[in-house]
Amino acid sequence: MGLNTKNLFSSFTSASSWFELYAAFSTFMMLFRTAINDLVPDQIRSFIASKLEAFFNAQPNNQVSLKINQLWDGNLGNRNELFDAAQEYLPTRITRTFKSLKVGKQENRKHLDFAVDASEEVVDKFEGTTFTWKLDEGSENDSNRTHAFVLSFNERNREKVLDRYIPHILKTYEAIKAEKRALKIFSWEHHYWNETELSHPATFDTLALNSELKQAIIHDLDRFLRRKELYKKVGKPWKRGYLLYGPPGTGKSSLIVAIANYLKFNVYDLEFSSIYSDSDLMRCMRDTSNRCIIVIEDVDCNQEVQVRSKPSYKDNFTDSDSEFDGSNDPNQVTKKFSLSSLLNYMDGLRSSGGEERIIIFTTNHREKLDPALLRPGRMDMHIHLSFLKGKAFRVLASNYLGIEGHHPLFEQIEELLEKTNVTPAVVAEQLIRNEDPQLALEKLVEFLKERGKDSRVECHLSAGQVNVLGD
Numbered sequence: 001m002g003l004n005t006k007n008l009f010s011s012f013t014s015a016s017s018w019f020e021l022y023a024a025f026s027t028f029m030m031l032f033r034t035a036i037n038d039l040v041p042d043q044i045r046s047f048i049a050s051k052l053e054a055f056f057n058a059q060p061n062n063q064v065s066l067k068i069n070q071l072w073d074g075n076l077g078n079r080n081e082l083f084d085a086a087q088e089y090l091p092t093r094i095t096r097t098f099k100s101l102k103v104g105k106q107e108n109r110k111h112l113d114f115a116v117d118a119s120e121e122v123v124d125k126f127e128g129t130t131f132t133w134k135l136d137e138g139s140e141n142d143s144n145r146t147h148a149f150v151l152s153f154n155e156r157n158r159e160k161v162l163d164r165y166i167p168h169i170l171k172t173y174e175a176i177k178a179e180k181r182a183l184k185i186f187s188w189e190h191h192y193w194n195e196t197e198l199s200h201p202a203t204f205d206t207l208a209l210n211s212e213l214k215q216a217i218i219h220d221l222d223r224f225l226r227r228k229e230l231y232k233k234v235g236k237p238w239k240r241g242y243l244l245y246g247p248p249g250t251g252k253s254s255l256i257v258a259i260a261n262y263l264k265f266n267v268y269d270l271e272f273s274s275i276y277s278d279s280d281l282m283r284c285m286r287d288t289s290n291r292c293i294i295v296i297e298d299v300d301c302n303q304e305v306q307v308r309s310k311p312s313y314k315d316n317f318t319d320s321d322s323e324f325d326g327s328n329d330p331n332q333v334t335k336k337f338s339l340s341s342l343l344n345y346m347d348g349l350r351s352s353g354g355e356e357r358i359i360i361f362t363t364n365h366r367e368k369l370d371p372a373l374l375r376p377g378r379m380d381m382h383i384h385l386s387f388l389k390g391k392a393f394r395v396l397a398s399n400y401l402g403i404e405g406h407h408p409l410f411e412q413i414e415e416l417l418e419k420t421n422v423t424p425a426v427v428a429e430q431l432i433r434n435e436d437p438q439l440a441l442e443k444l445v446e447f448l449k450e451r452g453k454d455s456r457v458e459c460h461l462s463a464g465q466v467n468v469l470g471d
């Protein structure tokens with residue numbers, strides 16, 4: 001029985017017949033789609049879709065590529081920033097599925113670094129479009145060999161690449177650079193901030209502090225950063241003041257570095273002796289950048305701050321910018337600027353209106369400080385750093401001896417530490433004397449037993465404490 005095509009087509013000549021055909025086809029498609037959705041799992045469907053897309057994109061006639069050379073025009077002094085950006089950006093697209101990767105670790109860096117291997121293509125998705133990257137390492141025979149990235153994409157995405165994809169890569173690069181940027185420490189000398197790199201490795205992980213205290217500080221810092229909008233709404237300068245107090249060698253400076261490394265804030269270290277007048281103080285405060293920590297160390301040694309309540313000074317200094325050299329003063333202390341200038345700054349009254357500033361005062365003697373300085377709002381959190389107690393010792397054992405787990409001498413050492421008042425700095429010094437962990441711990445036990453005999457004459461202070469004075 002033959003199929004009569006003439007009859008078949010003639011039966012579809014009317015509009016209603018075409019409509020019927022269309023309706024039947026739509027119904028079939030709907031059923032087909034539902035069946036596919038029900039029967040074929042999600043992963044398989046997206047796999048097929050990506051293969052189809054790759055197939056069409058791979059057609060040589062609609063693929064275009066951009067070559068991003070390491071050097072612009074081969075000129076050594078002329079690096080191509082886009083190459084550097086791609087080099088930083090692509091490892092962020094590396095997933096666990098890669099078969100070939102370059103991996104390495106740089107000195108002073110905790111984390112591993114990854115880089116694209118020339119034998120592997122990196123496939124990146126941006127706004128639903130697939131981009132393929134390949135590293136070209138140049139010819140081995142070429143003495144001026146440099147690298148290049150080749151970016152391939154479908155020609156219909158030319159505009160997207162230039163208008164949005166490349167700007168996106170450059171922006172990501174800036175963010176990565178900011179994240180990796182070395183922190184700076186500034187000191188005020190002769191009316192200018194002198195900058196050096198802050199390469200101190202202290203972090204909250206390497207600090208021997210009791211863990212509740214650590215958590216309380218980290219929590220306070222996080223909360224401070226989160227509350228930008230609230231500070232703005234209530235018209236409060238967005239800053240937070242911490243007072244670190246305790247005996248020398250308990251980690252005040254180390255904690256400041258740990259805070260800086262945690263927040264990625266630069267540190268401005270201010271010694272009052274380098275300030276010549278109120279206006280000098282204002283200038284140095286004004287010249288600090290946002291997102292910084294201003295540190296005034298050993299504030300009790302800075303006579304200007306602790307002596308405000310002494311009658312001889314009250315008579316002599318004012319809130320003005322005038323300088324007072326203290327030459328007639330019986331205590332022979334040089335007074336160059338007023339405490340009230342500092343307090344005003346701290347209240348934000350005369351600040352430059354900057355944001356995200358942390359102010360840290362350190363002292364070995366909190367009791368010597370002027371109460372005006374300690375008032376809530378000026379010093380929001382008082383952090384007491386004290387002798388080494390409890391399990392905090394294990395952090396030092398890890399820092400100095402590389403002992404990560406347990407050691408049979410730990411309990412004995414911790415018991416001895418409870419009975420003795422020794423600072424983390426003193427214990428650190430003992431540990432560093434011997435490379436052999438077992439020997440170092442045995443020597444520490446001996447040392448602590450000796451110290452225990454003298455401990456009766458030492459004052460008994462509690463372990464690290466924190467006192468939050470409110471917002």
Ligand SMILES: Nc1ncnc2c1ncn2[C@@H]1O[C@H](COP(=O)(O)OP(=O)(O)OP(=O)(O)O)[C@@H](O)[C@H]1O
Pocket residue numbers: 206207208209247248249250251252253254255364424425426428
């Ligand atoms: N809590 C701690 N955790 C880890 N290391 C510490 C701690 N305290 C002291 N150290 C070690 O002791 C050394 C001295 O400590 P640091 O300078 O931080 O103490 P400090 O309290 O600021 O002393 P000072 O009051 O004399 O300035 C540091 O190099 C650090 O290695």
